Amino acid sequence: MTTSIGIIGAGVSGLAVAHSLKRLLGDKADLTVYEKGERPGGAICSKRIDGFLVEWGPNGFLNNEPATFELIKELGIRDRLVVSSDTARKRFLLIGGALHQIPLSPPGFLGTKVLPLSAKLRFALEPFIKKRTAEGDESVADFVARRFGRKAVERMFDPLMSGIYAGNVNTLSIQSTLKVFHEMEQSHGSVVRGMFARIKQRRAEERAGGAPEKVDELVSTSKNPMSNKLLSFAEGMNELIGALADELREHIRSAVTIESFARTEKGFDLVVRDGNGTQTVHHDVVVIATPPEQAAPFVAGLDSMLAQRLKEIKSSTIAVIGLGFKGEDIANPLDGFGYLIPRMEGVRSLGVLWSSSIFPGRAPEGHKLLQIMIGGAHDLRAIEADDQTLVETAMKDADPVLGFRGKPVLQRVIRHTSGIPQYNLGHKARLQEIQQRMQCIDGLHLAGNGYFGISANDCIRHARELAGRIAANIV
Numbered sequence: 001m002t003t004s005i006g007i008i009g010a011g012v013s014g015l016a017v018a019h020s021l022k023r024l025l026g027d028k029a030d031l032t033v034y035e036k037g038e039r040p041g042g043a044i045c046s047k048r049i050d051g052f053l054v055e056w057g058p059n060g061f062l063n064n065e066p067a068t069f070e071l072i073k074e075l076g077i078r079d080r081l082v083v084s085s086d087t088a089r090k091r092f093l094l095i096g097g098a099l100h101q102i103p104l105s106p107p108g109f110l111g112t113k114v115l116p117l118s119a120k121l122r123f124a125l126e127p128f129i130k131k132r133t134a135e136g137d138e139s140v141a142d143f144v145a146r147r148f149g150r151k152a153v154e155r156m157f158d159p160l161m162s163g164i165y166a167g168n169v170n171t172l173s174i175q176s177t178l179k180v181f182h183e184m185e186q187s188h189g190s191v192v193r194g195m196f197a198r199i200k201q202r203r204a205e206e207r208a209g210g211a212p213e214k215v216d217e218l219v220s221t222s223k224n225p226m227s228n229k230l231l232s233f234a235e236g237m238n239e240l241i242g243a244l245a246d247e248l249r250e251h252i253r254s255a256v257t258i259e260s261f262a263r264t265e266k267g268f269d270l271v272v273r274d275g276n277g278t279q280t281v282h283h284d285v286v287v288i289a290t291p292p293e294q295a296a297p298f299v300a301g302l303d304s305m306l307a308q309r310l311k312e313i314k315s316s317t318i319a320v321i322g323l324g325f326k327g328e329d330i331a332n333p334l335d336g337f338g339y340l341i342p343r344m345e346g347v348r349s350l351g352v353l354w355s356s357s358i359f360p361g362r363a364p365e366g367h368k369l370l371q372i373m374i375g376g377a378h379d380l381r382a383i384e385a386d387d388q389t390l391v392e393t394a395m396k397d398a399d400p401v402l403g404f405r406g407k408p409v410l411q412r413v414i415r416h417t418s419g420i421p422q423y424n425l426g427h428k429a430r431l432q433e434i435q436q437r438m439q440c441i442d443g444l445h446l447a448g449n450g451y452f453g454i455s456a457n458d459c460i461r462h463a464r465e466l467a468g469r470i471a472a473n474i475v
C-alpha cells in the first residue's frame, strides 16, 4: 500500500524532509512538495551576476552538523564543497566608528578594545554572580546584563543577535537562542564555570574513548563554535537546493496556492490551485514546512489556539544589499569575514559581509563583493524602501569604515519578507503547547526554521529526524 504524503513549502526544510522520505520509503510513499513561489529553496538562492556570486540568504553553514554532511553525501555533491578562508576567522565589531576584531581567546579578550576596562572587570566577575532562581524565561539582554554587565549586551550580544537572528536582544529568549548559556548557569551556577566544566569533560571523554567517529573528515566535533569553519559550495548555497530539486523534480509543484486544508477521516484534503485551475488532493500525511505564521491558516480550522500560537512566532524582515566593486575602489583591504554593528552606533545597517574574502570565486578577478544587511526586528519596515534608497543607505553606512573610491559595478537588493523567525520570550512554552496540540492531529507535522533552530544545519537535522519518525510509522 502506498502512503500519500504532502509537504507544504520547498525551502531546505521541506526538501530535506522529502529527500529523506524518498530514501526511507521508496515506492511505499507517494510524495508531493507544494511551493507557492516560482522556485524551490525558500531563503536559499545564489545567483551568478556579471561574474559575482550573490547569495540571497545564507552564505554558508558550519562544519559541525553530521546530518548536513550525510545529506550532502547522499546527494553526491561532497566534491562541490568549499571551505572558508583562514582570513574569514577574523570577525569585527564597529565600536565608536572603528573596527575592532572580536577576540577568540582569553588573552585576546584582555587586549580587546571592544569593552572598556570597567566592563572587562565586570565580565570577570561572572563566576561570582549568583544564579537566577526565578522560574520562567528571560530575555537575552536581561540574562547577559545580569551575568556579564550591560556593556556586554550593548557591544557584543546586541550585534551578535542582530547578526544571527536579525533580532532584538531585548525580546529574544535566552532559553531558546543561547540555550547552552542558560543551561550552564542552571547546572554550574555560572556560564564561565560551565564552559570550563565542558572543556574538562570533553578532554576526559576523548581520553577514555578516543576521537568520536566522523561522518566526514571536514566535520568538526569541537563543541567550541569559534573553532568551527564555514562551508559552502563552489557556486553557492543554491547547489544544495539544485541537487535536492533535481532529485525531487517529479514531486515538486511550484507556483501553487493551497486554497483550503481540511481534515478527513484518514488524512487531509487540500484544494490546490495552479495555472490550470483547482484540484482537490488527498494526503494521508502532511508536513507543513513553511514559516510558522504561514502555517497558521492551514490549522486554523482544526485548532484555533494552535493557529494562534503559530502566529505568535513572527519572522523579522531583512534586506540583503549585494555590492560589487573594482578592487581598487575599496580602500579597506577586507581582511576578514566582515563586521557587525551594535544598535548604539546609530547606523541603520546591521552588518557587512566581505563575501569575496570568505569563499573563493565570489567576485571576478580584481573585484570585491560586499553583502550588507538592513532591517531586522529593530527596523521591520526598512525593506519597504526602494532599491536605490537601500543601496544609498548601505553605501553611506559602510563608506566611513571601508572607504569607497568609486561606484559599485554591481548592485542587487534582495528582500526577505519572512526573513528569520524570532524565538522571543516564551518561545519554549509556546513550542510545548504547539507540540501537545499537534499530537492530537494524527498525520500532521511541522518542519522548518520556526521551531528548533534557524540555521540551515538545524533545519536539515530536524527534517531528517522528522522524516525518520514519519517513515517508522509507515513501514
Ligand SMILES: Cc1cc2nc3c(=O)[nH]c(=O)nc-3n(C[C@H](O)[C@H](O)[C@H](O)COP(=O)(O)OP(=O)(O)OC[C@H]3O[C@@H](n4cnc5c(N)ncnc54)[C@H](O)[C@@H]3O)c2cc1C
Binding pocket: 008, 009, 010, 011, 012, 013, 014, 034, 035, 036, 037, 040, 041, 042, 043, 044, 056, 057, 058, 059, 060, 061, 062, 256, 257, 258, 289, 290, 291, 294, 318, 320, 416, 418, 419, 420, 447, 448, 449, 450, 454, 455, 456, 457, 459
Ligand atoms: C538573509 C538570511 C541570511 C541567513 N544566513 C544564514 C547563514 O549564513 N547560515 C545559516 O545556517 N542560516 C542562515 N539563514 C537561515 C537559513 O537560511 C534559514 O533558516 C533556512 O534556509 C530556512 O529554511 P526553511 O525551509 O525552514 O524555510 P524557508 O526557506 O523560509 O522556506 C519555506 C518555504 O515555504 C514556502 N511557503 C510559504 N508559505 C507557503 C504556502 N502557503 N504554500 C506553499 N509554500 C509556502 C516559501 O515560499 C518557502 O519556499 C539566513 C537566513 C536569511 C533570511
